[in-house]
Amino acid sequence: MLTMEEARQGRATEALAAVAGDENIAVEKLVALVASGKAAILLNNRSTRKPMGLGPGLRTKVNANLGTSSDASSLDEELEKVDAAIAAGADAIMDLSTGGDLDTIRRAVLERSTVPVGSVPLYQAAVRSRTEGKGMVHMTGDDMLGAVEDHARDGMDFVTVHCGVTREVAEHCRRARRLADVVSRGEAFLMEWMSYNKQENPLYERYDDLLDIAREYDVTLRLGDGLRPGALADANDPAQIAELTVIAELVSRARERDVQAIVEGPGHVPLHLVASSVELEKSLCDGAPFYVLGPIVTDVAPGYDHIAASIGGAVAAAAGADFLCYVTPAEHLRLPDVDDVREGVYALRLAAHAADIAKNVVGAREWDDELSTARKALQWDRVIDLSLNSDKARAFRDASSPADEELCTMCGEFCAVRKMTNVREGEGE
Amino acid sequence: MLTMEEARQGRATEALAAVAGDENIAVEKLVALVASGKAAILLNNRSTRKPMGLGPGLRTKVNANLGTSSDASSLDEELEKVDAAIAAGADAIMDLSTGGDLDTIRRAVLERSTVPVGSVPLYQAAVRSRTEGKGMVHMTGDDMLGAVEDHARDGMDFVTVHCGVTREVAEHCRRARRLADVVSRGEAFLMEWMSYNKQENPLYERYDDLLDIAREYDVTLRLGDGLRPGALADANDPAQIAELTVIAELVSRARERDVQAIVEGPGHVPLHLVASSVELEKSLCDGAPFYVLGPIVTDVAPGYDHIAASIGGAVAAAAGADFLCYVTPAEHLRLPDVDDVREGVYALRLAAHAADIAKNVVGAREWDDELSTARKALQWDRVIDLSLNSDKARAFRDASSPADEELCTMCGEFCAVRKMTNVREGEGE
Numbered sequence: 059m060l061t062m063e064e065a066r067q068g069r070a071t072e073a074l075a076a077v078a079g080d081e082n083i084a085v086e087k088l089v090a091l092v093a094s095g096k097a098a099i100l101l102n103n104r105s106t107r108k109p110m111g112l113g114p115g116l117r118t119k120v121n122a123n124l125g126t127s128s129d130a131s132s133l134d135e136e137l138e139k140v141d142a143a144i145a146a147g148a149d150a151i152m153d154l155s156t157g158g159d160l161d162t163i164r165r166a167v168l169e170r171s172t173v174p175v176g177s178v179p180l181y182q183a184a185v186r187s188r189t190e191g192k193g194m195v196h197m198t199g200d201d202m203l204g205a206v207e208d209h210a211r212d213g214m215d216f217v218t219v220h221c222g223v224t225r226e227v228a229e230h231c232r233r234a235r236r237l238a239d240v241v242s243r244g245e246a247f248l249m250e251w252m253s254y255n256k257q258e259n260p261l262y263e264r265y266d267d268l269l270d271i272a273r274e275y276d277v278t279l280r281l282g283d284g285l286r287p288g289a290l291a292d293a294n295d296p297a298q299i300a301e302l303t304v305i306a307e308l309v310s311r312a313r314e315r316d317v318q319a320i321v322e323g324p325g326h327v328p329l330h331l332v333a334s335s336v337e338l339e340k341s342l343c344d345g346a347p348f349y350v351l352g353p354i355v356t357d358v359a360p361g362y363d364h365i366a367a368s369i370g371g372a373v374a375a376a377a378g379a380d381f382l383c384y385v386t387p388a389e390h391l392r393l394p395d396v397d398d399v400r401e402g403v404y405a406l407r408l409a410a411h412a413a414d415i416a417k418n419v420v421g422a423r424e425w426d427d428e429l430s431t432a433r434k435a436l437q438w439d440r441v442i443d444l445s446l447n448s449d450k451a452r453a454f455r456d457a458s459s460p461a462d463e464e465l466c467t468m469c470g471e472f473c474a475v476r477k478m479t480n481v482r483e484g485e486g487e
Numbered sequence: 488m489l490t491m492e493e494a495r496q497g498r499a500t501e502a503l504a505a506v507a508g509d510e511n512i513a514v515e516k517l518v519a520l521v522a523s524g525k526a527a528i529l530l531n532n533r534s535t536r537k538p539m540g541l542g543p544g545l546r547t548k549v550n551a552n553l554g555t556s557s558d559a560s561s562l563d564e565e566l567e568k569v570d571a572a573i574a575a576g577a578d579a580i581m582d583l584s585t586g587g588d589l590d591t592i593r594r595a596v597l598e599r600s601t602v603p604v605g606s607v608p609l610y611q612a613a614v615r616s617r618t619e620g621k622g623m624v625h626m627t628g629d630d631m632l633g634a635v636e637d638h639a640r641d642g643m644d645f646v647t648v649h650c651g652v653t654r655e656v657a658e659h660c661r662r663a664r665r666l667a668d669v670v671s672r673g674e675a676f677l678m679e680w681m682s683y684n685k686q687e688n689p690l691y692e693r694y695d696d697l698l699d700i701a702r703e704y705d706v707t708l709r710l711g712d713g714l715r716p717g718a719l720a721d722a723n724d725p726a727q728i729a730e731l732t733v734i735a736e737l738v739s740r741a742r743e744r745d746v747q748a749i750v751e752g753p754g755h756v757p758l759h760l761v762a763s764s765v766e767l768e769k770s771l772c773d774g775a776p777f778y779v780l781g782p783i784v785t786d787v788a789p790g791y792d793h794i795a796a797s798i799g800g801a802v803a804a805a806a807g808a809d810f811l812c813y814v815t816p817a818e819h820l821r822l823p824d825v826d827d828v829r830e831g832v833y834a835l836r837l838a839a840h841a842a843d844i845a846k847n848v849v850g851a852r853e854w855d856d857e858l859s860t861a862r863k864a865l866q867w868d869r870v871i872d873l874s875l876n877s878d879k880a881r882a883f884r885d886a887s888s889p890a891d892e893e894l895c896t897m898c899g900e901f902c903a904v905r906k907m908t909n910v911r912e913g914e915g916e
Contacts, residue, residue, distance in 0.1 A: 127896055127897060127898055127899035127901070128890070128899030128900045128901065129887075129888075129889050129890055129894075129896035129899040130887070130896050130899075156898070156899065156901050157899060181901070184901070232911075232914065237856065237859050237860060237863060238859055238862070238863050238904075239863065239904075239907040239908075239911070240903055240907045241903050241904065242903060243898055243901050243902075243903045243906075245903070246901075246903035246906040246907050246910070247906075249906075249907065249910050250906060250909070250910045250913075253910050253913060253914055254913070288859070288904075289855065289856070289859035289862075289863075290844065290852065290855045290856070290859070291852075291855070291856050291859060326859075328841075328844045328845055328852075329801055329802075329805050329841045329842060329844065329845040330805060330844075330845035330846075355801065355841040355844070356837060356840055356841045356844065356855055357855040357856075357858050357859045357862070358837075358840065358854050358855055358858050358873065358874060358875050359837050359874070359875045360870065360871070360874045360875075360879075360880040360883070361874060361875070361876055361879035361880045361882075361883055362833060362834065362837055362875060362876065362879070364794075365793075365794050365797050365834050365837055365838075366837060366841070368794050368797065368798055369797055369798050369801045369802075369837075369838060369841055372758055372784065372798045373758075373798075373802065376758050376759060387883070388883050388887075388897075389897075390862070390870075390895075390897075391880060391883040391884045391887075391895060391897075392883055392884060392886065392887035392895055392896045392897060393887060393895075393896040393897050395886075395887075404791060405791065405794050408785060408787075408788050408791055408794055408795060408798075409794075409798060411785055411787065412757075412758045412784040412785045412795070412798055413758060415719065415757045415758065415759075415784070415785065416757055416758040416759035417759075423719065423720075423757075425787050426718065426719045426720070426785055426786035426787055427666065427718070427719070427720050427786075429786050429787050430666050430667055430717070430718035430719070430720060430755075430786045431666060433667070433718075433786070433819070434666060434667050434668065434718075441789065441819075442789070444787065445787060445788070445789045445790060446787050446788045446789075446790070446791060447790055447791065450789075450790035450791070451789040451790045451820060453790075454789070454790055454816070454817050454820040454821055455820045455821060457821065457824075458558075458559070458817075458820075458821035458822060458824075459558075460558050460821075461557070461558055465558075466819075466820060466821055466822075467556055467558035467559050467821045467822040468556060468817075468818075468819075468820075468821060468822050469556055469585070469672055470556035470557030470558040470559075470585065470586060471557045472556070472557065472585050472610070472613070472672050472675075473672075474669055474670050474671060474672045474674070474675035475667075475668075475670065475717075477672075477675040477676075477678075477679060478668040478669045478675050478678065479668075480679070481675070481678050481679045481682050482661075482668070484679075484682060484683070485661065485682055
């Protein structure tokens with residue numbers, strides 16, 4: 059039985075119960091959310107990785123995009139990135155490889171990861187067709203769906219499928235004359251394919267077949283927003299919203315067949331539009347879990363896009379986004395290295411946590427209070443242990459030794475924290 | 488004549504006209520804003536540094552706090568930090584030194600800086616009393632005001648004065664039993680002083696004398712929020728709001744005497760309270776320019792507090808805050824080094840810019856569109872030149888060379904940008 063099927067009959071699968079326990083949320087509440095499609099449990103019924111939940115009342119999750127490219131395809135480095143992302147606290151990872159031996163890399167990543175793994179099977183189909191010496195435009199619908207099935211069979215927990223760009227939506231995009239046009243790789247393949255073949259997007263046309271595959275493995279579909287804006291100038295344009303409208307219909311069709319579906323979102327969004335873009339997804343798609351790529355709130359920050367994404371991600375998650383894709387400092391400049399991966403995860407975990415405090419997620423604020431209590435008591439070891447990234451906090455502190463070990467070099471002997479403790483003691487407190 | 492006096496007579500001083508030009512805002516509009524106290528022009532009538540404006544419709548500004556401590560007091564390093572902060576784009580700096588020869592450091596910083604400089608003269612008074620061998624509690628009101636006058640005479644453009652903590656407000660704070668109590672150094676001095684002397688805060692009691700000093704040099708008063716929260720748990724508590732209420736009265740008294748006054752704000756603030764805390768200041772203090780310290784949106788991010796501050800700063804500035812104080816990655820752990828200063832400035836400039844787009848500040852979005860246009864055309868040199876920190880962007884790109892120089896190693900040959908250009912050409916565009 060599928061997770062959603064069970065939930066609709068009022069039963070919690072083992073995975074669902076485990077997620078409810080992790081999140082400190084009542085099982086019945088989670089069952090109802092999953093039954094309605096407003097929460098999703100990421101898992102694959104052939105894998106033994108720990109399942110992960112997304113939805114209202116649950117912790118905001120962070121995903122780390124990994125994967126090789128034609129310029130950099132070392133399996134060892136990929137596995138190092140998997141370890142680094144998970145050690146930094148990523149809740150999920152994606153293998154977006156397009157370089158090297160994709161089957162080997164995918165299986166190794168799936169074996170290595172302890173958190174749910176996602177992919178974009180269309181990349182595989184595209185690389186395969188190229189390897190077979192035929193142009194990508196000669197891929198068939200079977201090639202595309204076959205790649206999805208291969209990934210699901212290997213144990214993928216969620217797959218991104220760009221079903222929302224119909225020929226009509228693509229025409230919207232053409233007319234829009236966007237500043238950045240299409241910036242999704244999967245989408246660019248499909249736009250080229252549709253333009254050449256003059257046929258409907260097979261991932262849309264054969265959506266029922268996709269749902270069959272998803273049902274076989276209980277895999278969650280992530281409905282990709284191929285027309286996400288790639289520049290602030292393109293945010294919330296008719297092309298993007300037209301695609302989202304199609305996605306809303308596909309969410310509903312997935313639910314009819316007990317397939318869990320989550321929706322992918324932008325991208326590049328000006329700060330004042332971030333919250334409303336989340337609200338729009340939630341209302342259009344009947345509360346389906348929302349995954350956003352950042353979003354980044356300015357285009358001018360190459361080298362600092364992890365910060366631009368933290369701003370957008372925090373505001374998005376506070377407005378209801380459930381799942382944040384990290385952005386690394388290397389975004390728009392190069393494939394991230396291991397350190398970039400780590401920094402990206404921490405930056406977005408910070409954003410997710412700030413949002414969880416704002417959303418009043420169970421247990422979120424307690425962490426801050428614990429750390430601040432230790433800070434007030436000048437318990438440095440405890441402050442560092444409780445820090446988001448203890449290694450980094452320790453390195454900062456160790457690099458600059460105060461004369462008085464109880465203090466730090468910022469204020470030295472004029473430490474307000476210690477002074478106030480003395481003042482209160484003088485007041486007889 | 489004072490800047491505000493002139494503005495009230497409908498005239499623009501040279502400094503005001505220069506600021507209006509820099510900001511691309513009509514002079515008459517800025518004159519009216521300054522006349523009402525809703526905008527301020529930071530300057531000192533004895534200095535020749537470039538004046539800087541704060542207020543609605545103007546660019547959000549970023550301040551970098553510098554200064555020695557008893558643990559680290561190298562003048563050379565301070566000057567290096569001044570240069571680094573300004574090179575990174577800081578709109579103002581503060582010399583908050585408490586270690587070494589304060590007079591020498593202050594004058595050297597004032598001479599070196601091309602942007603407005605601020606200080607907290609109370610630190611100087613406290614250090615002086617300690618140097619003279621008397622306890623800080625034995626400082627007199629004359630000592631405190633004398634330090635303000637010394638700083639103004641040396642050319643300081645703005646001074647932070649903790650006038651808002653009356654004995655009554657301090658009593659609020661004592662009763663509040665906050666998690667982090669008082670975290671402002673200046674405030675901690677005053678709390679100790681009031682607790683020991685059982686007298687009113689001289690900076691409040693002798694506010695008219697302070698206004699005389701400010702009038703002499705046309706210096707802007709920054710009304711310090713000594714009771715800003717030092718932990719999320721203390722945000723928006725009665726002590727903080729009681730102080731803000733006193734500050735509102737002091738803003739009004741400053742305006743009666745044509746003294747420009749801006750208000751200092753938190754601190755540690757949960758994300759969902761950031762916008763409303765700005766709105767509260769704007770309504771309570773009749774639109775006085777608002778300077779916020781970050782704010783940081785979680786307590787758990789030592790080592791990443793610049794990111795926590797970017798999130799809070801972006802949201803605060805979008806809600807109307809005018810002036811963001813940077814927070815560096817070293818915050819809460821050690822005195823920032825030169826690199827920390829640089830990273831703090833860039834992180835908060837990013838936040839300020841994201842907010843300026845949201846607030847529709849003249850010219851803000853054009854920067855993003857220019858960069859994205861270059862990105863779409865794969866003009867890498869131009870993308871890097873237009874980046875917030877070109878050196879950093881270039882270093883990322885140079886560290887990982889793509890096989891095809893037109894692309895980057897992120898997507899390699901599967902670059903969506905290039906593919907779409909080809910698709911559009913195939914479509915006859």
